[in-house]
Amino acid sequence: MYGIIIGAGRGRRLMPLTEDDPKCFAVIGGRRILDWALEAFRHGGIERLAFVGGYRIDRVQAEYPHLRYFHNDAWERNNILASLFYAEPAMEDGFVCSYADILYRPSIVRRLLDSPADIALAVDTAWRERYTTRTQHPEHDAEKVVTDGGRLFEIGRHIRSEEAHGEYIGVARFTPAGARLFRSYFHRAKETYAEGTFRSAVSFQKAYLIELFQEMLEDEVLIDIVPTEGDYMEIDTTEDYHLAQQTWRTDSTR
Numbered sequence: 001m002y003g004i005i006i007g008a009g010r011g012r013r014l015m016p017l018t019e020d021d022p023k024c025f026a027v028i029g030g031r032r033i034l035d036w037a038l039e040a041f042r043h044g045g046i047e048r049l050a051f052v053g054g055y056r057i058d059r060v061q062a063e064y065p066h067l068r069y070f071h072n073d074a075w076e077r078n079n080i081l082a083s084l085f086y087a088e089p090a091m092e093d094g095f096v097c098s099y100a101d102i103l104y105r106p107s108i109v110r111r112l113l114d115s116p117a118d119i120a121l122a123v124d125t126a127w128r129e130r131y132t133t134r135t136q137h138p139e140h141d142a143e144k145v146v147t148d149g150g151r152l153f154e155i156g157r158h159i160r161s162e163e164a165h166g167e168y169i170g171v172a173r174f175t176p177a178g179a180r181l182f183r184s185y186f187h188r189a190k191e192t193y194a195e196g197t198f199r200s201a202v203s204f205q206k207a208y209l210i211e212l213f214q215e216m217l218e219d220e221v222l223i224d225i226v227p228t229e230g231d232y233m234e235i236d237t238t239e240d241y242h243l244a245q246q247t248w249r250t251d252s253t254r
Helices: 033-044 057-063 080-090 106-114 127-131 176-192 209-217 238-247
Strands: 002-007 048-053 068-071 095-099 102-104 119-124 144-148 151-156 166-174 224-228 232-234
Touching (some): 002 033, 002 080, 033 048, 033 095, 033 102, 033 106, 048 057, 057 068, 068 080, 080 095, 080 209, 095 106, 106 119, 106 224, 119 144, 119 176, 151 209, 166 176, 166 224, 176 209, 232 238
Parallel strands (some): 002 095, 048 068, 119 224
Antiparallel strands (some): 095 166, 119 166, 144 151
16 A cells, blocks of 8 residues: 655745745754655555655655655646546555645554545544634635544535534545545546536646545545544645644654
8 A cells, every 4th residue: 555645736825935845845843744744654554655746856856765756747737636646556555645735643644544444534623723823724725524423424615614524634545445436436527527617626637636525425435534633734825834833743653
């Protein structure tokens, strides 16, 4: 099983940190965001690691030669869903995928691997606490979820905060069977929506990962959640960066 980190984008809202470096090179607590993700995977029990790169992929390749690389050469024209599927050759044995601009603990990876479900998403149930200090990234932009008995019922930015049970943190796990199903939905949607919009995205190439999750949910595909009460931060803006420097605990690998 591979751990796949999706890090092709530039992250303009983190300028000037991303002037010459990829977003995942931003340093929090003495380590790059990418180092925190690699540690979470390794301590969580995943040794095979892959990286989907685009903007300044050469910088990542030079400093992390042990990773398996997939080059999203169209990163300026696509989005997170299309970017992930550059790494489709690494999906066959099951995989865990992660956004590249987030901090989280190895315990979240371990609990995802322990889930009996074929597809499971990590969800922060204490998500609104983080948004009280985030003025540059409002709640309406969160990838919110509605759950029912531990099962994912709905996912999307459109969900009202008062109705949401948590926020998808950007880490998901797929068994081999879950990966096959996920891949089949991707290719079907890619063919069906080759022209025009795909759900709330202006095009299939610009779709977010959550768009495909919602497509699957509406076909009653079972997607479980693994809750975490915190132990997660998103680094999307310079404000997030400074907040993380103040609040992210750097002494924990639990």
